[in-house]
Amino acid sequence: MAERYSSFTPGGTAWLLQRVTAVFLIFALAFHFFLLHFVNHAWEIEFAGTQARMQDLGYFITMILFLITATFHGVNGVYNALINQGLTGTPRKVVLAILVLASLALVGQGIWVAIEMRGGLIL
Amino acid sequence: MSQSYNRGLIEDFGRWKEFSAGMWAWIFHKFTGWVLIGYLFTHIAVLSSALAGPEAYTETLQGLEALFVVRLLEVGLLAVAVFHILNGIRLLMVDLGIGLDAQDKSFYLSLLITGAIAVASVPTFMTDVGF
Numbered sequence: 160m161a162e163r164y165s166s167f168t169p170g171g172t173a174w175l176l177q178r179v180t181a182v183f184l185i186f187a188l189a190f191h192f193f194l195l196h197f198v199n200h201a202w203e204i205e206f207a208g209t210q211a212r213m214q215d216l217g218y219f220i221t222m223i224l225f226l227i228t229a230t231f232h233g234v235n236g237v238y239n240a241l242i243n244q245g246l247t248g249t250p251r252k253v254v255l256a257i258l259v260l261a262s263l264a265l266v267g268q269g270i271w272v273a274i275e276m277r278g279g280l281i282l
Numbered sequence: 283m284s285q286s287y288n289r290g291l292i293e294d295f296g297r298w299k300e301f302s303a304g305m306w307a308w309i310f311h312k313f314t315g316w317v318l319i320g321y322l323f324t325h326i327a328v329l330s331s332a333l334a335g336p337e338a339y340t341e342t343l344q345g346l347e348a349l350f351v352v353r354l355l356e357v358g359l360l361a362v363a364v365f366h367i368l369n370g371i372r373l374l375m376v377d378l379g380i381g382l383d384a385q386d387k388s389f390y391l392s393l394l395i396t397g398a399i400a401v402a403s404v405p406t407f408m409t410d411v412g413f
Contacts, residue, residue, distance in 0.1 A: 175399065188363055201349035201356070202410060206336035219381075228328075230307050233319030239313055261323075269326045276332050 180232040187225040190231055206276075213277040226269040234262045303386035306370055314366040321359060353407050360398040360407075368392035 195201060199208065213219050238258055246254060274280050301309075331342035335373065346352045372388045375381050 172394065176390075178374060181374060185370060188367060192360060192363060195408060196356070196360070200406075202344065203344050204340075204347075206332065206339045206357055209339070210336075211334070229318075229322055233322060236315045237319060240315075241309075265323060265326055268329065268330060272329050273385065275362050 174237060177232060177235055177239075180228040183224070183228050184232055187221065187228070191219075191225065210278060211275050213273060214282060219273065221276055222273055223270060226273070227266055230262050230269075234258050244260050290384045303389045307372070307392075309390040310365060311369050311373070314369075317359075317362045318366060348411065350411050353411050357400055357404060357407050359394055360403050364397040364399050365392060366394055386395075 195204070213222070238255060241254060242251065290397060323362065328346065329339075332339040369392045370383065372392060375388070376385055
């Protein structure tokens, strides 16, 4: 077989979820970059434009899903890369706890900001 | 489940001259992944200016966008994101056992397309910004 390098143990739950989120993120990240840098230009962004986009329910839900999957994919990637470098025992548990708390804080903050941009959850 | 396992040469960065395409793809994927997750935390922090009101949000974003270094970093971020996406598709193909014989060529192609897109994006990213 051809050479294969990965920070994940093939077949595990983390391995599967990393790939499922990857498929979604391929489209979400490309869409996000294209929309906010090439269709709309970042230097022209104003709150009103952001709010108009966020008031579209489909866009709002897509951005929330983007935030959650990107956070999971990124933090899970970091965690497995650290395990791959030899992180074990108590340090591994401490790192996992810190990463889980950081992820929850990031997603919580992101959702709060998204709702503020939208002008409320229910319009 | 997850455990540390030694894959030999790739753990020994001192022997980077002996690395093959697959090893470089693995290293680049890790590096771009670290950049992207780091950026995500920064991105949400910047967007949180919306919590201080519409004016604060607009001023923060337009203030950052007025800086040449920010535009330059955006080109870098695009390159990092494009490579991570393309190599990610390549990794999904490898996991599915598709095109294993061409996995080195697909890495070089990922690099080539990343470079082309990054260069082509420069005029867009550098619009209306002074040095």
